[in-house]
Amino acid sequence: MNKLILFGISIIAVLVLLAVFAPFISPYNPQAIDVENILSPPNRVHILGTDSLGRDLFSRMLYGTRVSLEVGLVAVSVSLIIGVLLGSLAGYWGGRVDNLIMRFVDIMLCFPTFFLLLAMVAFLRATIFNIMLIIGLTSWMGIARLVRAEVLSIKEKDFVRYAKAMGAGNFKIISRHILPNALPPVLVAAVLGMGGAILTESALSFLGLGVQPPTASWGNILMEGKAVIDIGWWLTLFPGMAILVTVLGYNLLGEGLRK
């Protein structure tokens, strides 16, 4: 195990612990309004300060960790399902199927992702689930291309020919013999994708189009912080650092796994 993996995993492990035990760690209810402590800077009572409704920033950020990790996991699962399915279909069958699927990938890549996200949000309800879904629906193309390339090279290998000669069905060949061997690069892409999905969710929430208040997400804390940016720097500094560290964790892990 190299240093990058170790470093990345430790960051993610700490975040997972914080997310799981958020109710026990957080000193306050993340929704509790404290009118006597509005916009108080970091101090001994509120270690990261409070927002413009007097809610404890540290507690809100802890619960925001849950949102971010969930978004990364679910969005990437969605993009994995679509990407692996279409990628292996294209690579295994080739010909017209391949052509059709790869043109579809090309077309999807033409859309500026954020335009597509915005248009989809405009037609859907902005629930956490929908946000995770549409991030997944707009980010599977890289994985599909990757899986296709892997399948193309693996399907010519001797052990696949052998399995075919032994009379194994197409589904069995793909799921038992090809995909397990295509796993390592897909895993790297998935880990890096989680960081990307977390960034996207935070940007959407920051624009007010992602996770809706009062549910706390790092992005929407930043949005509320922008309104008071000249008097409440802590509302801008800390949630952004949380996003940076989290995404860095996934990127380090992904880069470590690549080697």
Added chain:
Amino acid sequence: MGFGHWDLFRVIRNSTMLLYFFKRLFNLVPLLLGITIISFAVIHLAPGRPAYLKEMDPRISLEAQERLMKLYDLDKPLLKQYLNWLKRVVRLDFGNSFVDGRKVIVRLRERLPITLLINILAMGLIIGIALPVGIISALKPGGLFDKWTTFFVFLGFSLPAFWLALLLMLLLGIKLNWLPISGLRSFDHHQLSFWGRNLDLLKHLILPVSVAAFGGLAGFSRYVRGNMIGVLKQDYIRAAYAQGIDKKRVVYKYALKNALLPLITILGLSIPGLIGGSIIFESIFAIPGMGRLLYNSTMARDYPVIMGGLVIGAVLTLLGNLLADLCYAWADPRIRYE
């Protein structure tokens, strides 16, 4: 004038280029059609309209729902809806904005120049910084400079661009008061001289352009580095060294040229990211461009503008990619024969 070897060469070169051009143009048709199909599918994301729309956003009035039904023929069969919509899209008729009743295409067109200006400046900035950084790192992979840039590239990949925008706003705009943080013009803009006005615009552009460029910086410098390292290992570079040609000449004349070629494609591929990013920096810095229009339209559920922006954004990306590919084919004749 005779018809020497050179002329013959040029004729062949030009005709393969032309052939390639028409081949690519022909390939454009299914892609454009695909763009409209996916955009059309987005309209149908909302299940069980129009009651759903009402439930989703109580601000949508009954009248707006009816307009929506009528605009996209939502009561007709699916195929008919699509064909009717396509017929109008081909003529660039996206209908009228729900918000101010003006034609969507007019609203988009007046917002486009500023978005293009910022994105082109950002691309220039990306190239201006990433190129030298990538080359210097490639000359000594694993050296001190390379290690530091690798560190910053990692940081760059993980840093949310909108947060960087907020930090710059906080530091340079609010704490130090060096730069304006919103809009394109100061209040006293009309009183300034010609140069004063341009300087004013420039000052307003510094933060948005920096933030727009930031997203591409890390990736682009990595590509330059990777390509350069790859090219420097090639036999013809080693041969050039062996012949005793000056090291600088080898690096900047022979290697750089070949390392830069694939970057044309990368630049083309980064267009959707840049355009998409304009939503973020334009809404943060209140720049009246296409990104902000789309953002405001999404907030107001101004569907005709959203759909127009989606289609136009994708078509612009497609044309940008085509342009990049043509440049590549023009610069590297090997491409045309594939």
